[in-house]
Structures are given as C-alpha cells and as structure tokens.
Amino acid sequence: MRTQVAIIGAGPAGLLLGQLLHKNGIDNVILERQTADYVLGRVRAGVIEQVTMDLLDEAGVGARMHQDGLIHDGVQICVDGVRHRLSFKELTGKSVMVYGQTEITKDLMDGRVAAVAPTVYSAQDVTLHDFFGDNPRVSYRAEGRGHEIACDFIAGCDGFHGISRKSVPPGLISAYERVYPLGWLGLLSDTPPVSEELIYVRHATGFALCSMRSPTRSRYYIQCSLAEDVEAWPDERFWEELKPRLDDEARDRLVTGPSIEKSIAPLRSFVAEPLRFGRLFLAGDAAHIVPPTGAKGLNLAASDVRYLSRALIEHYQEKSADGLEHYSARALARVWKAERFSWWMTMTLHRISDNPFDQKLQLAELDYLFRSPAAATAFAENYVGLPY
Numbered sequence: 001m002r003t004q005v006a007i008i009g010a011g012p013a014g015l016l017l018g019q020l021l022h023k024n025g026i027d028n029v030i031l032e033r034q035t036a037d038y039v040l041g042r043v044r045a046g047v048i049e050q051v052t053m054d055l056l057d058e059a060g061v062g063a064r065m066h067q068d069g070l071i072h073d074g075v076q077i078c079v080d081g082v083r084h085r086l087s088f089k090e091l092t093g094k095s096v097m098v099y100g101q102t103e104i105t106k107d108l109m110d111g112r113v114a115a116v117a118p119t120v121y122s123a124q125d126v127t128l129h130d131f132f133g134d135n136p137r138v139s140y141r142a143e144g145r146g147h148e149i150a151c152d153f154i155a156g157c158d159g160f161h162g163i164s165r166k167s168v169p170p171g172l173i174s175a176y177e178r179v180y181p182l183g184w185l186g187l188l189s190d191t192p193p194v195s196e197e198l199i200y201v202r203h204a205t206g207f208a209l210c211s212m213r214s215p216t217r218s219r220y221y222i223q224c225s226l227a228e229d230v231e232a233w234p235d236e237r238f239w240e241e242l243k244p245r246l247d248d249e250a251r252d253r254l255v256t257g258p259s260i261e262k263s264i265a266p267l268r269s270f271v272a273e274p275l276r277f278g279r280l281f282l283a284g285d286a287a288h289i290v291p292p293t294g295a296k297g298l299n300l301a302a303s304d305v306r307y308l309s310r311a312l313i314e315h316y317q318e319k320s321a322d323g324l325e326h327y328s329a330r331a332l333a334r335v336w337k338a339e340r341f342s343w344w345m346t347m348t349l350h351r352i353s354d355n356p357f358d359q360k361l362q363l364a365e366l367d368y369l370f371r372s373p374a375a376a377t378a379f380a381e382n383y384v385g386l387p388y
C-alpha cells in the first residue's frame with residue numbers, strides 16, 4: 001500500500017490530523033493498536049479552548065459540539081472552603097467549551113467514515129522504517145498477516161506509550177520530565193453537576209475538582225497517592241472524601257450517585273525535543289504530557305496538529321518546506337507555555353509538600369490571583385488558550 005502520510009494512532013491528534021489532511025486532498029492512512037470501541041471508551045479530557053473548537057470546525061466535525069457542548073465564561077476556585085470566580089469573558093473576551101474527549105473522538109471517527117478514509121484498527125507490531133531517508137515505510141500485522149505502507153511522511157500521534165518516539169535513536173532526542181508524587185482519582189456519574197462552572201478546590205487535605213460532561217453527567221476528581229488502588233475506593237468512600245473539601249453551598253448541592261467509571265491518573269510533565277526526525281513528526285501526547293490540572297493535554301495535541309497540518313498542506317500545495325522546517329520550534333514554543341501553566345496550577349492547588357512554607361506560598365499565589373486584575377488576566381489568558 002502507498003499513501004502520502006502514514007499516521008500512527010487514532011487518538012484526537014491522529015484523527016484530527018487525518019481529517020484536516022483529507023479535507024485538503026492529502027491521502028493518509030491511520031494505524032491504531034486498539035479497537036475503535038476501546039479508543040471510544042477512554043474517559044479523559046473535557047475542556048476545550050476556542051482554538052481547538054475552531055480547528056474541529058475547520059475539520060468539518062464541529063456540529064454536534066456546538067449543539068451539545070457547554071460554553072463556560074468563567075471558572076471557580078475554592079480555597080479552604082471559600083469560593084472565588086474568575087470571569088474569562090470579562091478578562092479576555094473569550095470562553096472555553098466543555099465537551100468530552102469521547103464525544104470529540106466519536107465525531108472525528110464518524111467524519112473519517114463519511115470521508116471513506118482508511119483506518120486500520122487492531123494493528124499490531126507497528127514498526128517505523130527509514131524515516132531519515134526519502135522513502136519511509138511503516139509495517140504492521142493485522143488479521144494474522146504482515147503489511148507494509150510506503151509513504152512520504154510519518155506522523156507519530158501514538159500517545160506517551162507509543163512506538164514513534166521510541167523509534168528515534170536515543171542520542172537524537174532530549175527528554176525533560178517532572179513526575180509528581182500524586183494522582184487524580186476520577187469518578188463519572190449520571191448526576192447533575194454541583195455547579196454550572198468547574199470548581200477547582202485547594203484544601204488542606206488535598207486537591208479536588210468538580211467538573212461535568214453535560215447538565216446530567218458529572219466528573220469529580222480528588223487528589224490521591226500513587227499507591228492507591230481504585231478497587232479500594234467504593235463510591236461511598238469517594239463521596240465522603242470529596243465532601244469536606246467543598247464549600248458549604250457546593251456540599252449542600254452535591255448529588256451523589258453510582259459511578260459509571262472510576263480511574264486513577266498519575267500526574268506528569270514531560271517534553272521531548274525536537275519534534276521532527278527526518279520524515280517523522282511527533283504530535284500530541286507522543287511528544288509531551290501535562291498534568292490535567294490546566295486542561296491542556298487535548299488542546300496541545302490539537303495545537304500541534306494545527307501546525308503540522310498547515311505545514312504538510314504547504315508542502316503539497318505550495319511546494320514549500322518552510323512549515324515543515326519550522327514545525328518543531330513553533331509547536332514547542334506553545335507547548336512550553338502550556339507546560340508552565342499546567343505545572344503552576346498543579347503546584348498551587350495540590351497538597352504536594354508538608355512544609356508549611358510551601359503551603360503559605362500557595363495561599364499567597366492564590367490571594368494575589370484573586371486581588372490583582374493583572375494576575376487574573378494572565379491566568380484567564382492561559383486557561384482559554386494562548387493565541388497562535
């Protein structure tokens with residue numbers, strides 16, 4: 001088989017890239033290790049920036065998002081039982097949208113089926129060949145047989161544990177990493193959200209987040225240790241741990257109910273540099289990870305795809321190598337700012353250290369955020385997404 005761009009991974013990065021390339025007449029094949037149902041079942045991100053909405057519209061898959069997504073003009077932060085609101089709309093003129101990653105994935109998958117563009121699910125042993133030469137190839141196994149795809153470029157969109165980044169010779173790639181000593185225990189339930197806006201909670205006993213997927217579906221998180229086993233957290237225990245971290249009004253409004261999903265996510269900051277190796281380009285979680293506190297992971301994947309899709313379109317339509325040459329530097333400049341913001345939110349809202357000095361600094365950071373219009377504007381500007 002031959003294609004122009006072989007895309008590894010059918011997460012948001014791979015599917016969105018495939019759709020944007022297809023819209024511009026560029027052939028591509030997506031190879032995904034898991035089944036489509038497995039990919040659709042992963043409950044992950046929920047907050048998307050205006051620039052990500054624009055990109056989904058550009059890819060022609062934004063209709064359901066506009067119909068079902070919830071526009072949020074602000075966010076609330078509760079510090080030791082006292083809630084504060086920051087209005088994105090007043091501070092930046094912009095908003096964010098709450099629309100689940102599973103829904104975005106479904107819209108992108110449906111768009112791909114409608115475009116009759118090829119996706120190979122359950123592709124095993126995906127291996128990248130000769131990407132430093134002019135004729136890269138990708139081999140894989142499916143339905144018991146070996147296959148090979150010749151292509152012009154390979155897009156490594158296969159997430160943090162994927163094969164693309166690992167295929168780069170170690171001396172050519174640098175990794176920058178911080179692993180936090182905590183995780184998020186998340187619970188999804190068909191109960192009405194406690195608030196119309198997200199509530200980030202900084203509490204002496206640990207972080208919590210009250211989030212939602214729709215007016216009838218809530219997503220709550222509490223900070224937990226990395227040693228926790230999700231099996232040790234029956235729903236009642238989760239709700240009892242969450243309640244004392246909330247303010248009185250939120251506690252009164254909280255509707256508890258049976259979980260429909262529960263999982264623990266470790267928190268990590270990671271960046272690999274550069275993002276280009278000959279004819280291989282890394283995008284999304286394959287290249288970088290942020291802790292979920294700033295809601296940036298999915299948005300950064302979309303941001304990489306924006307730069308990469310434009311660079312590939314420029315290559316094929318205008319015969320210009322400029323976008324491809326600058327892809328890594330342009331994408332990384334945005335990545336590092338989101339890494340900074342996600343790290344700052346993580347360090348400011350979680351109980352990370354038992355040193356009272358660190359806790360006093362957290363409170364000073366938050367007091368400054370609530371009192372200084374300059375600090376609030378900087379926060380809002382980062383949360384809604386920095387301009388390109």
Ligand SMILES: Cc1cc2nc3c(=O)[nH]c(=O)nc-3n(C[C@H](O)[C@H](O)[C@H](O)COP(=O)(O)OP(=O)(O)OC[C@H]3O[C@@H](n4cnc5c(N)ncnc54)[C@H](O)[C@@H]3O)c2cc1C
Pocket residue numbers: 008009010011012013014031032033034039043044045046047101123126157158159160161162163164263264265283284285286292294295296297298299301
């Ligand atoms: C548990 C969890 C919770 C999260 N919560 C949030 C949140 O609240 N907010 C937020 O913004 N972000 C969150 N994120 C991050 C966000 O989900 C990711 O940033 C986003 O999924 C990145 O998209 P991606 O396409 O780059 O990678 P992925 O979504 O990881 O997609 C990569 C795809 O590649 C496939 N793949 C892997 N290896 C191979 C291989 N060898 N061959 C073929 N295919 C392969 C995988 O199966 C997967 O489908 C969370 C992530 C996790 C893991």
